[in-house]
Amino acid sequence: MEDGVGSEEDYYDSDRESLDGLENEESDPQWVPAKGPSCKVITKESLLAAQREDLRRVMDLLSLREHHARTLLIHYRWDVEKVFAVLVEKGKARLFAEAGVSVVENHDADSPVLSSTETCDICMEDLPSSEVTKMDCGHCFCNSCWTEHFIVKINEGQSKRIRCMAYKCFAICDEGIIRTLVSKRHPDLAEKFDRFLLESYIEDNKMVKWCPSTPHCGSAIRVENDEFCEVECSCGFQFCFSCLSEAHSPCSCLMWELWIKKCRDESETVNWITVHTKPCPKCHKPVEKNGGCNLVSCICGQAFCWLCGGATGRDHTWSHITGHSCGRYKEDREKKAERAKRDLYRYMHYHNRYKAHTDSFEQESRLRETIREKVSNLEERDSRLRDFSWVTNGLYRLFRSRRALSYSYPFAFYMFGDDLFKDEMTNEERELKQHLFEDQQQQLEANVEKLSKFIEEPFDQYDEDKIMEIRMQVINLCVITDTLCKKMYECIENDLLGSLQFGIHNIAPYQSKGIERATELTVFWSATANDTGKFHKPDEQTGGTTESDRPSGSGSSDDNGCSSRKRAREGSFGGSLFDLNLPADVIDRN
Amino acid sequence: MVDFARVQKELQECNRDIEVSGISVNPKSDNLTQLIGTIPGPLGTPYEGGTFTIDIVLPDGYPFEPPRMQFATKVWHPNISSQSGAICLDILKDQWSPALTLKTALLSIQALLSAPEPDDPQDAVVAQQYLRDYQTFVGTARYWTETFAKTSSLGAEEKVQKLVEMGFPESLVRSTLEVVGGDENMALEKLCSG
Structure with missing residues (x-):
């Protein structure tokens, strides 16, 4: 329920943002998400604090000591809401008993003085x-x-x-x-023990996961509401929170997993080889039959029967090989070959388009530099044009839509293929839906290419009128592609996946502003933070973080707008804490 | 490292009330990590009258890790492998507690003999028979007890007789036979050497 409302709000927000873009007020090229931050980066400095935040809530509510609260939370996988729900449903005694917490009321009074x-x-x-x-x-x-x-x-x-x-x-x-x-x-073992307890917050928590970057950046990401989302870690790595592979929306995690495997195996090629060739019984090379009768001879000189693959002599007629009879029914094989060929062409169709867009995406990444140059060239020129945020905005819009477009091909491959939804749609339904989707996809594709063309033009050489014209085009296309992306996602969610019976295909919602960047969890430590664990945090921690992380209002466009997305992290508090550059089990293995 | 002081104490403790419980634990050799336990088949079960020997191996972490126990006597029971004698019992696995002892573990195995748990079987064939054809199960279990758990004890009396006639004191003969698991020749060897 909540999620649904949330994403709707996203859409409204992004609508407004696009309009802002039109009026050139949107000047932040970093695409900070419009909604309050829902993803946090947890570093080795903030892990303890993040854990304590949840501990504190449980300790306060149940007036528990810290280790009891931790036991409770480890048992309930750091789901504070769950702890509260069990408390209401089953009462305190059951809550504690199930987690193995035994609270002694007067702990000091019962020390035995009876016997020595x-x-x-x-x-x-x-x-x-x-x-x-x-x-x-x-x-x-x-x-x-x-x-x-x-x-x-x-x-x-x-x-x-x-x-x-x-x-x-x-x-x-x-x-x-x-x-x-x-x-x-x-x-050493005591230290390991402490580490396991600390890292339990990441390992046993479905809302927190290690950033999957290699080499590992040492951070973990915490999401608030929806685990089906895509995030960007503070190290710059973007990934799907749900399956930890690269961001792949609008593909579902399952689709993406299958697609990657398919691409890696080149399984269609293998398929083709198995159907169209036979291994020579002598040298085992695959042999393709290029015509003629069923007696095939390999380049090694061995003759064999194409129907059964067995070695034979060379005496034969068109229909019969001397001394050989296998009587295989032939038609079945031809049908199979036909099918493999069709499947291969289908895969190639989708793969080519997916690959083409991924390639352009990579080429356009290099555009970043050129664009910076062009902008600085323009800024040096003495003209009435002062604001060039439309260029960077256009570039980011291009990246964003190109991404959605390229991943929409593997999505379509599975959506309309036989692998996943064969039994869920009739052929007519499928055809109808495919037309609907492809219509959306083609519109998006056309506009993305147009946008790409305008942005690549050497507009820093043009005169002002021409620049103004390009500016209008770019701004216009930004709005169009954004809307089209949104429409494509709506089509996927409502018309395609929404009508299916089994809800295993969750896709990360479309974010107009790109993949959400997780913000750092800031905590202010007292001097004795590490020993006693006492620390002060701002009353409204999330609020504080948002404000400080977000550029203030509509500042003018910075020329370091395209600066590296990796932010330096301060390591000043990390001294006496554990080295979280690797998860514990990795260290253990070493 | 196995806590041998505790194992020694456990052995003493266990053999003190052997008359009552019928359960005994003896070292297999000088090394206290390999032991032999015996339990009498519980009354009112197909195992009644049999004496079952159990091989015990103590892991390095004993008593903080569970002892490894396995039937040396063949037995027909849903939770004991009819092939290998492996026992399916929670306290020998994840429910082990250092506060348990070899004797309590053997008592639990004895209890398992009287109350099989066919829903959590070690031997699927036996378990299926137990559930589908209880009468046949009882018959087979009794037959196995007669064949494998009794002959040795019946023969044991004869063996005792034989060894006593050779001039060894009866109590020593009995304890030695128990230690070597009823093997007459091994017992003789041991009696001669010790």
């Missing part, structure tokens, strides 16, 4: 009270046994949920006790 020695049920030794530890669940064992247990569990990769040693006790052990005991014997 205790028997540990694990090692069966009598030990002084000072060498035993009692967990929140009430079970008491000696420190050495606890330590051994923790070490075994951490090495098993169970750091996030180490249970009490007592039989049938499902309580999760106090992380503070684990840390203290383990660090006495294995400081």
